[in-house]
Amino acid sequence: MARRTRRASRANDDEIDSPLTGWALFLPAALFLGVFTYYPAVATFFQSLFSDPKGGRAARFIGLDNYRAMLDDATFVHALVNNLWFALGTIPVSIALAIVMALLVNRALPGRALVRMSYFAPTVLAMVAVANIWLLIYAPQIGLLNAVVERLGGTPHNWLGQPDTALGGVIVVTIWKEAGFFMIFYLAALQSMPPNLAEAAALEGASRWHYFWKVTFPLLMPTTLFVMVNAVVNAFRMVDHILVMTKGGPDDASTLLLYYIYETAFRYWDTSYAAAMSMVLLAILGVVAIGQFLILDRRTHYR
Amino acid sequence: MKVGADNRWQRGLETLAAWLLALVWAAPLLYCAWTSLHHPGDVARMDLSAPLTVHNYAYVFNAAPFPRYFLNTFILVTMVIVAQFTLSTLAGYAFARFRFPGRNVMFVLVLLQLMIMPDVLIVENYRTLNTMGLTDTILAIAMPYFGSAFGIFLMRQTFKSVPKELDDAARIEGAGTLRTLVSVYVPLAKPVYLAYGLVSVSYHWNNFLWPLIVTNSVTARPLTVGLQIFSSGDQGIAWPILTAATLLSAGPLLVAFLLFQRQFVQSFLRAGIR
Numbered sequence: 001m002a003r004r005t006r007r008a009s010r011a012n013d014d015e016i017d018s019p020l021t022g023w024a025l026f027l028p029a030a031l032f033l034g035v036f037t038y039y040p041a042v043a044t045f046f047q048s049l050f051s052d053p054k055g056g057r058a059a060r061f062i063g064l065d066n067y068r069a070m071l072d073d074a075t076f077v078h079a080l081v082n083n084l085w086f087a088l089g090t091i092p093v094s095i096a097l098a099i100v101m102a103l104l105v106n107r108a109l110p111g112r113a114l115v116r117m118s119y120f121a122p123t124v125l126a127m128v129a130v131a132n133i134w135l136l137i138y139a140p141q142i143g144l145l146n147a148v149v150e151r152l153g154g155t156p157h158n159w160l161g162q163p164d165t166a167l168g169g170v171i172v173v174t175i176w177k178e179a180g181f182f183m184i185f186y187l188a189a190l191q192s193m194p195p196n197l198a199e200a201a202a203l204e205g206a207s208r209w210h211y212f213w214k215v216t217f218p219l220l221m222p223t224t225l226f227v228m229v230n231a232v233v234n235a236f237r238m239v240d241h242i243l244v245m246t247k248g249g250p251d252d253a254s255t256l257l258l259y260y261i262y263e264t265a266f267r268y269w270d271t272s273y274a275a276a277m278s279m280v281l282l283a284i285l286g287v288v289a290i291g292q293f294l295i296l297d298r299r300t301h302y303r
Numbered sequence: 304m305k306v307g308a309d310n311r312w313q314r315g316l317e318t319l320a321a322w323l324l325a326l327v328w329a330a331p332l333l334y335c336a337w338t339s340l341h342h343p344g345d346v347a348r349m350d351l352s353a354p355l356t357v358h359n360y361a362y363v364f365n366a367a368p369f370p371r372y373f374l375n376t377f378i379l380v381t382m383v384i385v386a387q388f389t390l391s392t393l394a395g396y397a398f399a400r401f402r403f404p405g406r407n408v409m410f411v412l413v414l415l416q417l418m419i420m421p422d423v424l425i426v427e428n429y430r431t432l433n434t435m436g437l438t439d440t441i442l443a444i445a446m447p448y449f450g451s452a453f454g455i456f457l458m459r460q461t462f463k464s465v466p467k468e469l470d471d472a473a474r475i476e477g478a479g480t481l482r483t484l485v486s487v488y489v490p491l492a493k494p495v496y497l498a499y500g501l502v503s504v505s506y507h508w509n510n511f512l513w514p515l516i517v518t519n520s521v522t523a524r525p526l527t528v529g530l531q532i533f534s535s536g537d538q539g540i541a542w543p544i545l546t547a548a549t550l551l552s553a554g555p556l557l558v559a560f561l562l563f564q565r566q567f568v569q570s571f572l573r574a575g576i577r
Contacts, residue, residue, distance in 0.1 A: 014467045015402045021480055022403030029394035030409070032450030037416045040427030047427065104321040111322070117564070118325040121332060124560045124567070125553050126509030128527045132534060132549040133335045136542055142347055144334045176331065184568050208313070237422050240511040240527075244534065258423065258512075265426045266516055274426050281423050289418040 041282065048276035052269075059272075066276035076277065078252040079260040082167055086256060087235035089171040090178065095227055097175065098182035099220065103212075105183070106190045120180040127177065131244035134173045135160075138245075163253035166246050170254055173241055178234065182227045189223040190216075229292045236284055257281055339546035346542055359547035363533070368521040369548070372529035376508060379441050379525050383507045384500055386449040391499075395458025396484050400470065416452035425516055432517060439523050444514045448507065454499060457573075461495045462488050498570035501563070508556055526552040 016022075048066050050059040070076045101119045105112060122130060137144045138159040146156040159169045193216070201211045239259040242248055248255030248263065258281060265274035338346050339360070345353030363369055397403070398410055421428060428447050429438070437443040465488055473483040489496075511527040518524045530552050533545045550557075560567050 014400065014463075016400055017402050019401075019403040022397045022401030022406065025393045025397035025401065025480075026403075026409065029390040029413075029450045029455060032390065032446070033413065033416060033452070034450075035431065036421055036428055036447040036450065037419060037424065038412070040424040040431065041419050043427045043430075044424065101324065104317060104324065107317075109318055109321055113564075115321050115325040117561075118329040120568070121329070121557070121560070123571075124505060124556055126511065126527050126556075128509070128511045128530055129549045129553045132530065132545055133331050135534065135540070136335060136338060136546060137331050139540075139542070142349070142542060144330065147349060176328070180328075181571065184572055188572050233418075237420065243512070243515075244531070262425065262512065262516070265429075271426055271430070278423060278426055282419060285418050285423065 044275045044278050044282070047272055048279050050272060052272045062272075066273050069273065070277065070280070075252050075255065075260060079248075079255045079257045080280075082253075082255055083236060083257045085167060086171060086174075087232060089168070090174045090235060091228065091231045094175045094179045094182060094231065095224060097179040098227070099186055099217075101179060101183040102186035102190055103216075106187055119183055122177045123181040125177070127238060127240035128244055130173060130177050131241040134169075134176070134241075135245055138169055160246050160254075161250060163250050166250060166254040170241055170245060173245070174235075174238070178231065182231070185223050185227055186220060189220055193219060225295050229288060229295070232288050233285065236281060257284075335546045336550060338542050339550055341543060343541065343543055359543040360551060362544060363548045363551055366533075366548075368524075368529060368532075369551075371521055372524060372526045372552075375441055375523060375529075376525040376527075379444055379514075380504050380507050382441065382445045383448055384503055386445065387451050387454050387503055388496065388499075390449055391451055391454030391458045392484065392489065394455045395462055396488060398455065398459040399462035399465075400467075413452045413455050416450070417456075421447035422513065425513060428513075429516055439518050439520055441518075441523050441525075443517045444510075444523070444525065445507075447513070451503075454503075457495060457499055458492065461492045465491055495573070497566060498573045501567055501570040505556060 049061060049063060051062045051065075053059045105116045105119070109115060125133075136142075140146060140156065140158045140161070143159075145159065150156055157165065159165050197215060198211065201215065206214075236257060239256050239262065242254060242256055242259045243262075246254040248259050257277065261274050261277045261281065264270050264277065340355045340357070341350075341353050342356060342358070394413075398406065398413075424447075432438050432443045432446070437446070469487050470483055473487050478486060509527060510525075514525050515528050515531075518528065521529075530548055533548045534540055
């Protein structure tokens with residue numbers, strides 16, 4: 001036993017063997033993580049199995065009733081389906097745009113700094129500010145969008161007020177905010193690529209289009225996977241714009257999972273049901289985490 | 304010869320595309336700025352030649368609680384940064400240099416927070432803060448973010464790259480653990496603190512849902528929540544006022560971004576690639 005410890009400590013001289021100091025240094029952070037991450041995660045689960053105390057009645061164990069109720073809850077189903085469409089609508093488009101932006105900016109270009117700034121600026125803004133800006137763009141009377149549509153001969157439309165365009169409206173807003181953020185990761189990846197690769201391809205007469213699909217895009221794959229995980233998490237975490245722009249409406253057309261949880265918990269004060277839905281949300285994020293783990297694992301094999 | 308000409312054509316087209324996309328991307332922000340600088344009547348008529356005015360900005364700034372919201376946001380961001388820097392530095396040092404029982408399990412638990420974020424635990428965290436009697440305070444907005452997995456991980460990686468000999472030397476000179484940490488490790492991690500700081504400030508400057516839930520009075524609400532008073536008027540939205548307020552609230556961050564563009568981009572990169 002003693003020999004094993006000695007060998008272990010020799011193998012890693014960079015570490016100090018002092019359990020007390022180690023724990024003392026970690027303790028303050030551990031305390032806050034415990035109270036505001038681990039405890040609430042566990043408490044949410046238990047909360048979801050008990051009814052809310054009402055009037056004089058104490059909370060009682062209801063098992064999986066809340067989870068069963070979700071299946072019959074049209075709004076919950078809407079929120080879940082909307083969230084999937086929201087993810088499907090935002091992620092591929094913002095990633096494609098981010099790659100295009102990075103490629104456009106990653107070369108000599110008059111006014112490059114200005115162009116790059118235009119792409120990146122929405123990233124710095126609060127989602128609430130972004131939502132306000134787009135509220136103006138979509139506004140029926142004075143909105144920029146309707147002005148453009150009318151000039152092109154189309155008929156003006158109440159973009160956020162109609163069920164058929166409300167979700168699409170918030171998807172566009174999200175893409176506008178996220179594409180520039182993802183761009184910087186692609187820009188960094190492009191700049192770390194060996195330039196002689198492109199020169200060699202040009203000498204061999206490969207078209208730029210061909211070169212992109214055969215060389216650049218595969219080399220960007222790790223970045224794409226990383227960005228994708230980020231985008232999926234954001235798709236289930238960001239609801240500020242829903243609150244400002246549509247409040248989930250009209251007729252649940254643009255409600256998302258976290259927004260419905262917020263409404264259930266803080267407007268209808270049905271915390272038990274909100275807790276059960278939070279567990280669904282945590283499960284989705286957990287699946288993403290496992291996916292990320294597997295993907296990152298595979299990535300190391302490629303290298 | 305022909306290849307060269309083709310190339311020039313293609314380059315020209317790409318430049319054009321870059322500029323067109325930049326224009327489309329900037330349009331919402333520019334239209335917002337234009338609206339904020341005009342009288343309501345001119346905005347409604349979309350009169351491009353109408354005279355400019357800063358009246359809307361003056362109005363917003365004098366609208367009673369707005370400066371207070373600025374102050375609240377400033378306090379909030381400072382509070383979060385100080386707590387996150389302190390806790391992450393201590394814990395990062397523990398994970399980088401100390402062997403203690405349960406360390407590996409604890410580290411996995413810490414990383415778990417990257418997925419189970421406070422943002423989705425709103426129901427229980429509200430209950431906790433309510434029990435503590437802290438709702439409707441700036442502290443309540445900040446506290447769930449004090450323990451930051453991202454910060455701990457970042458500091459651990461940074462401190463691991465510090466040569467152990469520097470640590471030893473400080474200790475031989477009689478420095479204790481905290482003194483070694485502050486005099487050896489912290490100065491070497493300055494760029495990382497800057498990156499972490501920029502990311503954290505922009506996150507908490509912009510955070511909305513949680514502050515909205517946990518506060519309900521002027522003395523605690525940050526800018527993002529305060530902004531809503533301008534978009535929820537009874538007699539329709541006053542666009543010039545709302546846009547002016549929106550740009551004012553984003554102003555400090557936008558100016559900081561213009562000044563430190565490179566650092567911002569570097570920080571976001573560093574924060575993303577973990």
